[in-house]
Amino acid sequence: MSAQRRTGLGTNQEAVRRHNLGTLLRHVHAAGQLSRAELTTLMGLNRSTIAGLVGELEALGVAEHASPSGSARQGAGRPSAGVRIADAGPFVIAVDLGVDKAVVARVGLGGRIHRRAQAPVVGGGEAWQVGASVASLIRTVVEDAPAASPLVGIGISVPGLVRRSDGLVRLAPNLEWHDVSFGGIVLAALGLDVPVSLGNDADLGALAEHTRGACVGVDDLIYVSGNVGVGAGVIIGGHLLRGYGGYAGEVGHLRFNPTGRPCHCGNRGCWETEVGAHAIAEAIHCPPDRVAQLDEVLADFGKPSPELRTTGTALGHGLASIVNTFNPQTVVLGGYFTSLYQLVSTEVSRGLADLALPAPLESVTLTLPGLGGDSPLLGAAEIALEPLLVDPVAALDAALDDVHARVAMKAG
Template identity: 75%
Template sequence: MSRQRTGLGTNQESVRRHNLGTLLQHVHRAGHSSRAELTSIMGLNRSTIAGLVGELESLGITEQALPSQARGGAGRPSSGVGLSGSGPFVIAVDLGVDRMDVARVGLGGVIHERAAAPIVGGSEAWQVAGSVAALVRQVVEDAPMSAPLVGIGISVPGLVRRTDGLIRLAPNLEWHDVSFGSIVLAALGVDVPVSIANDADLGALAEHHRGAGIDIDDLIYVSGNVGVGAGVIAGGMRLEGAGGYAGEIGHLRYNPEGRLCHCGNRGCWETEVGAHAIARAIGIPEEQAASLGELLEGYREPTPELRLIGSHLGHGLAGLVNAFNPQVVVLGGYFRALFRLVRVDVQAALADRALPAPLESVTLALPGLGADSVLLGAAENALEPLFVDPVASLGTAITGVGTKLAG
């Protein structure tokens, strides 16, 4: 009997922490919320909600906020819950191919500070980690002393093993089997949780939570980032696959007579819509492929060559629409700028090749988060432990980061 009671006690505590995390996640996603809203959404009674809110306040995560004046309705307004300005935060790192973006991101997906630096071609992982560490020091410099750093989220343009975050392959960085998390921690000299994931997977995550895919259970984020990859949300869940490598759709066989791909095969979809193909289409050297997005922004009208690439994009997307039957396909990376130019061609090619049933319910969309989907996805990934168990997550966080890292 005593064994059973212990089990029961543990369960009650874990249920309470779960509720605490769920409430926090709601405020994180929806922003400032009234207690009445929280009571209704969580299906818990007012006193339980009051207890949870009190605990989040005492943990320094949320603070009392005045009820929004905009709201009408009779009766005493219920007091609101807002996010604390000196609450927990994460560091988000978006490793591109030729540049990195680093940001200090708070709850609510607020970017407090950001910095960027180039990545020189052929850099070793430890050199890139050194640059990351320098940017991290920069963005935490003005963080409130009492604000806890919960973790670091890193996005990589490559295949990341789910179990431990090992970067199995980042083709454009020429990395194989790199444990980049440990290397970054070594460069920083601190110990906090690090989460690493594929860039397109993180783009999908952020767009699903606070971008073009809110309340959309089936969405694909297609990332154009020199290589081409996809992040898939299916039935509201991240599609990860057995090892965490799902979504490598850049290497779908597309044209067996086509160009040689860096993967060793001929005619992968990426060879027709990847950055190098677009660079050729607009007549710039392939070495400048990584800054395609900016170059494409400068176009007012599409060239015939770009329109052809738009068709290849649409044809390939048709395969994804048939295979995954998404409601929304978000076009990220340099596809943002390309899609603005050749939307008609992409749509026509998609309609040409997709089956009618999955075609009728799909929308092609630009990212709701602009160029920051992947960066904010890295932040969401690092924040996730807070929503599972805020108490445990704060237990592994560190405060006074600005001072500690400066020293």
């Protein structure tokens, strides 16, 4: 007890230093580049402490010196030298597993996509086949990574329910997956052992839009995603609402119309039966084999039909339930809802105004993703980068330094 107490202070100081190192890196990760003066203000630490932390990040290879820039936030006096994300620093692999295709990217700090690749995914395909395809895409994007860059981890966005405790995919209805350990499958196909994190696509979309998309500085937001199924990622008070098991945000299965159409979940009249991809495809006479590309079909659409206007109203009506429940400042319309909103924004807004209570309605804004279709992909990168932003030293200790030796030779 007494020995513990004696070493307590030293351990605590070390913990504080590592915490500060992560926090500083998080600021640079969010902003891309910051002057030392800006860091002094943001961190509330003095210049010499900041200089020490920056030096340490440089030594770790995650940040590098930047010449003073004409930053808008720069005050009077001598320009302050800056720090930015290192060009050949650590990276993560981000995977956006959609219902028709998988997109894989090599992403660095700052959310910079260095290389991307994609391949089709066949609905109802076995998870190990999809895993093999994703592993092949990972080999492709890793190919030209700088030799000295370590791989910190893999983040995977999944269109389904992901268990918070261990990342098990409990249900991905449009892939027809139940209880699939997809993270393990990908690692096995790669022959690697690196940290892997999985998340629901709408949750990760919300995370990315909050970090570097349309909602920087907005702490109460909902990212509602149309992606064959319909789901929501909810950030309230700056924190992702995960729920007890990790399944929060399944707004596609809000009861919407008790005499409505059957839903794949086994019930009738869920919101998804009116604004899900299959309902919209029917409304616009889209061929069944193009449902998974509804986003593109809608983007090419001309004048909206009456049926599409009705769908827009149904989107607004469901958003009203969401606004009454969460009272968000911003609702981001992701997936094919982006194209749908561009076609029938009047109906969406009117549907929302019809059913939302005045108090939460008055402060809410509907908006489109700042990151386009990349929100879930960049959200997957964020969860993979998270350990690096909590404790850069520990995360780099655990990172894989010999990616090329381990992966690239198997590419093909």
